[in-house]
Amino acid sequence: MQDEHQVSMLTEEEARAELARLAEILHQANIAYHGEDDPQITDAEYDRLKLRNAEIEAQFIHLKRGDSPSDVVGSAPSERFAKVTHAQRMMSLTNAFQAAEIADFDLRIRKYLGLGANAPLRYTAEPKIDGLSLSLRYEDGRLIQAATRGDGSVGENVTANARMMQDIPQVLKDAPALLEVRGEVYMTHTDFASLNARQAQAGARSFANPRNAAAGSLRQLDAQITRARPLKFFAYAWGELSEPLADTQSGALARLEALGFSTNPLTVLCDSPDDMMARYEQIEQQRAGLGYDIDGVVYKVDDLELQRRLGYRSTTPRWAIAHKFPAELAWTRLEAIEINVGRTGALSPVARLTPVTVGGVVVSNATLHNEDYIAGRDGDGSPIRGGKDIRVGDWVQVYRAGDVIPKIADLDLGKRPSGTVPFAFPQICPECGSDAIREDGDAVRRCSGGLICPAQAVEKLKHFVSRGAFDIEGLGAKQLEMFHADDQLPIHTPADIFTLEARDRQNMTKLANRDGWGEVSARNLFAAIDQRRTVPLARLIFALGIRHVGEVAARDLARHYGSWHALAEAVDAAAPAAECHLQADAAEAEERRLAAEEGRRARIKPVRDAVWLNMDAAAHAAWSDLIAIDGIGATVAVSLVTSFQQETERASIDRLVAELTIEDTALPDAPDSPVAGKTVVFTGTLSKMTRAEAKARAEALGAKVSGSVSAKTDILIAGPGAGSKATKAADLGVETMDEDAWLALIGGA
Ligand code: IVH
Numbered sequence: 001m002q003d004e005h006q007v008s009m010l011t012e013e014e015a016r017a018e019l020a021r022l023a024e025i026l027h028q029a030n031i032a033y034h035g036e037d038d039p040q041i042t043d044a045e046y047d048r049l050k051l052r053n054a055e056i057e058a059q060f061i062h063l064k065r066g067d068s069p070s071d072v073v074g075s076a077p078s079e080r081f082a083k084v085t086h087a088q089r090m091m092s093l094t095n096a097f098q099a100a101e102i103a104d105f106d107l108r109i110r111k112y113l114g115l116g117a118n119a120p121l122r123y124t125a126e127p128k129i130d131g132l133s134l135s136l137r138y139e140d141g142r143l144i145q146a147a148t149r150g151d152g153s154v155g156e157n158v159t160a161n162a163r164m165m166q167d168i169p170q171v172l173k174d175a176p177a178l179l180e181v182r183g184e185v186y187m188t189h190t191d192f193a194s195l196n197a198r199q200a201q202a203g204a205r206s207f208a209n210p211r212n213a214a215a216g217s218l219r220q221l222d223a224q225i226t227r228a229r230p231l232k233f234f235a236y237a238w239g240e241l242s243e244p245l246a247d248t249q250s251g252a253l254a255r256l257e258a259l260g261f262s263t264n265p266l267t268v269l270c271d272s273p274d275d276m277m278a279r280y281e282q283i284e285q286q287r288a289g290l291g292y293d294i295d296g297v298v299y300k301v302d303d304l305e306l307q308r309r310l311g312y313r314s315t316t317p318r319w320a321i322a323h324k325f326p327a328e329l330a331w332t333r334l335e336a337i338e339i340n341v342g343r344t345g346a347l348s349p350v351a352r353l354t355p356v357t358v359g360g361v362v363v364s365n366a367t368l369h370n371e372d373y374i375a376g377r378d379g380d381g382s383p384i385r386g387g388k389d390i391r392v393g394d395w396v397q398v399y400r401a402g403d404v405i406p407k408i409a410d411l412d413l414g415k416r417p418s419g420t421v422p423f424a425f426p427q428i429c430p431e432c433g434s435d436a437i438r439e440d441g442d443a444v445r446r447c448s449g450g451l452i453c454p455a456q457a458v459e460k461l462k463h464f465v466s467r468g469a470f471d472i473e474g475l476g477a478k479q480l481e482m483f484h485a486d487d488q489l490p491i492h493t494p495a496d497i498f499t500l501e502a503r504d505r506q507n508m509t510k511l512a513n514r515d516g517w518g519e520v521s522a523r524n525l526f527a528a529i530d531q532r533r534t535v536p537l538a539r540l541i542f543a544l545g546i547r548h549v550g551e552v553a554a555r556d557l558a559r560h561y562g563s564w565h566a567l568a569e570a571v572d573a574a575a576p577a578a579e580c581h582l583q584a585d586a587a588e589a590e591e592r593r594l595a596a597e598e599g600r601r602a603r604i605k606p607v608r609d610a611v612w613l614n615m616d617a618a619a620h621a622a623w624s625d626l627i628a629i630d631g632i633g634a635t636v637a638v639s640l641v642t643s644f645q646q647e648t649e650r651a652s653i654d655r656l657v658a659e660l661t662i663e664d665t666a667l668p669d670a671p672d673s674p675v676a677g678k679t680v681v682f683t684g685t686l687s688k689m690t691r692a693e694a695k696a697r698a699e700a701l702g703a704k705v706s707g708s709v710s711a712k713t714d715i716l717i718a719g720p721g722a723g724s725k726a727t728k729a730a731d732l733g734v735e736t737m738d739e740d741a742w743l744a745l746i747g748g749a
Contacts, residue, residue, distance in 0.1 A: 007055045015060045019068075022053040026069035045474070048524070081156035081219070084147035087180065087240040090135060091152065092315055093128075093298060093322040102280075102299070103273045105321045109301060112310060112318065114690040122302040124249045125279040126267040128322050129234055130293035131186030131214050136162065137240075138179045141172040148219070151467065152315060161218055164227035169260040180239030181261060187214040188292045191230040208361050210293050232292070235261035248302045269302060280323055287325070296324035309689070311696060314552050327399040329409060330363070332356035334394045337368065337423055341431045341455035343463050344547040345446035349374060349425070351396070351408060358400050366398050366406040370443045371425035379443050385410055391420040431455035451648050457492055458484050460545045464494045468551050469543035470535065472497070473528040474521070493652040494543070498533060498659035501526040534661040537564060544653060548639040556631045557640075558665040564657060570622050571644045577615060577623030578641035581634055584611040630699065674745055676702030681709050683726060684719030686739050701746055709734060717742045 010018065029046055050069060057064045064070075096102055106121070115121060135155065137145040146162030147155040162168050165185075172179070187195070192210040195217075199206050207213035217229035235256045238245060245252040253263045266283060270276045280297045287294060301307050301319040310318040336352040349368035356363055368374050368390065372381075376389045388411055390396065395415035396408045425445065429436050434449030447453050451460075461480045465472045475497065483491035483500075488507055491497055504511050504522070512522040535543075542554035549557070561567040587607050595602035612620070626637045643649050680703050682694050689697070694717075695705045709716060709728045716722075716729040716736045729736050737745070 007052075007059050010056065010059070012060065012063070015056050016063050019053065019056055019060075019063055019065055022049055022056075023065055023067055023069055025049060026053065027067075048520070052520075081158065083150075083154050084145065084157045085154050086135060086147065086150075086152070087137075089152050089315075090133060090149045090155065090182065090239070091312065091317055093320055094316045095296075095322050095324050097324055097326065099273075099277050102276055102321070102323055105299070106273045106276075109306075109310065109319065112690055112692050113306060114693075120271070121306075122248075123270045123276060123299045124253070124267055124302050125270050125276055125283075126236055126298045126300070127264050127283055127290075127294040128296040128298045128324070129184035129186050129236075129264070130211050130295040131184040132211065132218065133182060134158070134162065134185050134218070134233065135239055136168060136181045136183075138172055138175055138181065140177055141175045143168065143170050156219065158218055160223040161220055161226040164223050165231050165233060167231070167233040167262055172259050175259055176242045176245070178240060178242035179245075180241065181235050181256060182237040182239055183233055183235035183261070185214050185218050185231050185233050186210065186292050187217070187229075187231060190291065195229060233262060234264050236263065236298075244304065247304055249300050249304065249307070250302055252304070270299070276323070284325060294325075296322050298322050309693060311700065327409075328358050329397055329399045330356045330358045331395060331397050331412070332363075334390065334392060334396050334408075334411075337374070337390075337392055339426055339430050341429060341447055341453065341459070343456060343459035343545050345429075345448070345450070345453065345456050346444045347426065347429065347436055347447065348444075349423075351390070353396070353398065356398065358398055358406065361400065363398055363400065363406045366396075366408050368408065371438075371445060372443060374423050374425065388413060389422050391416065391423060393417045393420045429453055429455075450646065451493065451652060454484065461491065461494065461497075463545040464543045465497075469539060469545075470494075470497075470532050472532050474525045475528065479525075493655065495652065495655035495659055497529055498656070500529060533659065534663060536663045537562075537567070537665045540564065540657075540660065540662055541567070544643070546639055546643045548636045553632060553636050556629055560629045560632075562666075563664045564662045568644070570626060571640055573619060573622035574626050574637065575619070575641050575645055577619040578638050580612055580615050580619075581623070581638060584608040587611050630704075673701040673703075674747075675715070677704075678714035679704045679706050679712050680715045680717060681706050681713050681725060681729075682717045682719075683709075684722030686717075686719050688739055688743065697746070715742075 005014070007015075026046070026049055029049075053069050057068065057070060096105065106123075109115075110117065110119070110121065133149045135147050135149070136143060137147075143163065144159075145157065146159045146168070147157055149155050163170065187210040189210065192207070192213050195213055196206040207216060213229075214231055217226055217231055220226045220229075236253070238252065238256075245255045250267070250269055253267060257263045266286070268279055270279055276297075276299050283294070283297050299321055300317075301310065307317070307319040312318065333354040334351050335354060338350050338352060340348045340350055342348055349370070351366040351368050353364050353366060372378065373384070374390045376383055376385055376387045378384050390408065390411060393416065395412040397410040397412075398406050399409045400406050427436055427445075428434065429447035429449055432447065432449040432453035432455070434447050434453060436445045437448050438445040447456060449456065451457050458481060461484065462477050464470055465475050465480065480491060483489065483496075488509060489500065489504055489511060491500065504526075510522070511517050511525075512519045536558070538551075538555045538558035541549060541557050542551050557567060561570060584607075587610070588602075588604055591604065591607040592602045623637070626632060626640075627634055644653070675698065680698055682691060682705070686694055698705050706713065709725045709732065711732055713729065713732070713734045716725060716734050717739060718726045718729075718736055719739050726736060728734075
């Protein structure tokens with residue numbers, strides 16, 4: 001971008017030139033956005049340019065152009081997809097592909113609810129519509145907000161666009177005072193074909209498939225364009241409600257239908273996994289003739305009270321599953337195998353393919369997973385694809401399953417060109433030349449260069465600024481690559497981001513005077529960085545990009561330790577024990593090998609215990625505390641400790657922390673629950689719920705469920721048959737109650 005001067009200081013000639021430039025940029029941005037659902041500039045940048053355009057027009061009224069961007073778009077900049085925080089998270093679904101997984105799903109639910117194999121249990125079977133989900137909020141029967149799913153917690157405000165859709169009632173009669181209806185926006189095959197024909201006529205890019213077309217049409221800046229694009233909507237779920245819609249999923253669908261929503265007519269009730277499979281096959285048969293895309297069948301427990309008891313895992317309900325149709329396949333040529341180096345140093349092989357259409361999408365890359373996969377072996381060394389290795393030049397079968405990266409299903413040896421050789425997987429990192437090491441039991445070969453490897457450093461930085469992490473506006477992959485390679489104002493580690501402005505001040509050549517930058521964009525970047533100087537603990541932990549520490553683990557760690565100081569201290573204290581844990585693993589493996597050789601049973605416990613014998617008690621305690629956190633196993637713990645112990649990495653973390661204000665995580669996390677932060681133990685027989693359910697509910701309310709009574713126990717819930725735990729609790733003076741008292745305390749039947 002060129003330099004931008006204060007509007008009041010522009011000459012008329014400069015103003016005219018800049019209005020022309022802005023008209024062109026915004027016009028291009030609109031085309032990219034409208035035609036391709038593929039914006040080329042960020043929303044913030046778009047808004048900023050529009051604002052600047054309006055400011056210049058206000059100052060030079062007579063210079064306003066006939067094609068002024070101010071007139072092109074109906075909505076005000078701030079309405080350009082303002083963010084909406086969903087009152088209740090929009091969940092996704094666990095996928096299944098095999099009949100056995102459906103039987104498992106039914107078994108799991110029965111087990112969780114404590115239902116026998118023959119107890120009646122009904123499910124709805126609904127087609128899984130291949131579109132994009134939308135949440136519609138009605139207050140007193142009026143549509144007041146429509147929001148896309150976004151990341152599940154925060155979506156985009158597309159209210160103006162939803163008002164243009166015929167399938168979406170604006171006003172409801174006899175609806176609950178508060179009602180959030182959720183469902184899928186989709187486009188029919190016929191409408192998709194005519195839209196693409198119109199796009200082609202207008203010289204605009206065509207859409208790859210109806211789902212992209214639906215997404216592109218709903219996410220329109222100009223709601224009039226949405227109006228011109230025939231979008232449809234099926235309701236299948238709900239969010240916040242002032243009163244229940246019905247007692248069952250099927251009843252709720254009927255109620256939504258009565259309120260004026262379209263619900264899918266192929267929905268039926270099933271009484272068993274066999275019924276579900278039969279319905280799946282029927283729907284699959286009808287799939288091609290439906291006139292819209294579906295990609296599977298969703299089964300949901302029909303009884304809403306059971307749904308409530310089953311509840312949710314972090315992002316998916318326990319009471320539903322998506323049974324996907326098999327992926328679509330296509331044959332093409334493998335042109336090359338390239339190696340990408342990721343954030344954790346993993347060398348990931350990628351197949352470059354002659355582009356081919358798979359299920360309506362052009363595919364030119366596919367993952368090859370790891371070196372064993374290419375060689376035709378799985379992790380245990382047993383053959384996959386009948387042991388056929390993958391070579392450059394091979395004729396390969398590609399498939400896509402859902403949204404995932406394309407994969408290679410098979411290859412045709414009959415079409416293998418002569419003279420091909422097995423792929424030699426690199427033993428050194430193609431990016432930095434460090435040794436690429438494959439550890440025992442790991443399928444992946446990793447670059448050992450750590451932060452000296454530019455690929456790892458850049459990928460780590462990209463992760464650092466990504467959405468769930470620091471999410472710095474205006475600092476994306478492209479900018480980071482630029483700064484990483486920059487001699488004058490380099491960003492090599494996260495801390496460098498926060499010293500960027502100070503360093504720029506000292507430089508002769510300012511960022512603002514560089515190609516592609518201006519006063520405003522530089523100032524905006526510094527401001528965006530500054531805004532993120534205060535960070536919640538969980539985000540910081542996630543942002544560090546430590547292997548195995550994803551968003552969920554980061555949250556669990558933050559909740560457990562509460563502050564950076566407590567976390568760092570605990571991880572440091574646990575370091576010797578982590579080492580011990582690895583030695584114990586090695587000793588166990590050795591013992592297993594010996595035992596197999598000598599034809600005797602392996603003695604695991606004594607062998608492991610021997611390693612721990614001289615372990616310092618404080619380290620042992622810190623380690624036990626760390627791995628006792630729900631969701632944090634030894635693998636995560638070892639990875640965490642290793643990064644904190646690794647010198648360069650630790651220095652980088654410490655430098656970063658010095659730049660930040662870290663917000664502590666409240667302990668406990670659910671302050672309005674009477675049991676938040678309490679440690680509870682269940683013992684004896686429970687009659688109203690299974691152990692798994694009791695544990696999940698207690699944890700959802702912020703309690704910590706432990707298996708044994710100690711001085712740290714706050715409440716013992718003792719059912720009939722409680723034994724030594726009840727005695728111990730009495731000895732320790734731990735509060736003890738029965739199941740009913742517990743349910744009364746947590747306020748649930
Ligand atoms: S229920 C709490 N039902 O599939 C459960 N989802 O892969 C919420 N989808 O995000 C989802 N048809 O966009 C449900 N009949 C159906 C569906 C359906 C399509 C989509 C939805 C969801 C995605 C999960």
